[in-house]
């Protein structure tokens with residue numbers, strides 16, 4: 578077994594967010610499945626890894642870190658700090674800006690759409706179309722900002738790939754399995770950015786991990 582372990586189920590976009598960073602940073606790791614349905618995330622063993630009983634958790638030797646975005650930063654700091662542009666005050670600030678935007682604007686509006694369209698139906702529950710529609714309106718406004726940004730630079734933080742881009746991959750791969758996969762068509766620069774990311778082996782790995790759960794995944 579590799580010294581680095583990622584605990585979680587790869588259906589979760591929070592778990593596969595970490596896969597992008599681990600793959601891009603060239604880390605040897607194993608995914609240790611946690612059975613959500615059986616409540617394995619609330620067992621004493623998992624609560625010892627993360628006292629909130631959530632996944633993902635990363636184990637590196639005897640060190641544990643949880644919260645997917647903290648895991649991604651730790652992974653880059655340790656193995657590929659150029660993905661954070663640490664050492665360059667302004668570039669690293671731009672990476673931070675777009676890491677925050679991913680969490681609080683992009684994923685915050687995409688997540689309810691994915692939950693309603695993909696996750697609830699898996700558990701026999703109906704999609705609440707009002708939640709979907711409200712968040713689509715919000716998401717389109719967010720994507721307008723992305724379109725403007727990506728018409729000025731190749732990647733979100735500048736003309737360099739960073740963790741800010743990579744942290745978007747997991748949730749975007751899930752959106753691609755919803756009926757709103759063609760949403761990016763109206764935003765040519767966003768579409769080109771996403772197509773460029775999709776050619777990366779790290780992104781293909783995430784797509785492959787999602788396939789068993791989301792049949793229409795990219």
Ligand code: GS8
Nearest residue numbers: 589590591618630631632633644645646
């Ligand atoms: C969210 C983790 C989370 O909600 C992160 O890691 O980014 N902010 C955290 N994990 C879910 C799995 S589905 O993605 C989870 O563990 N839920 C169980 C629970 O909250 O009890």
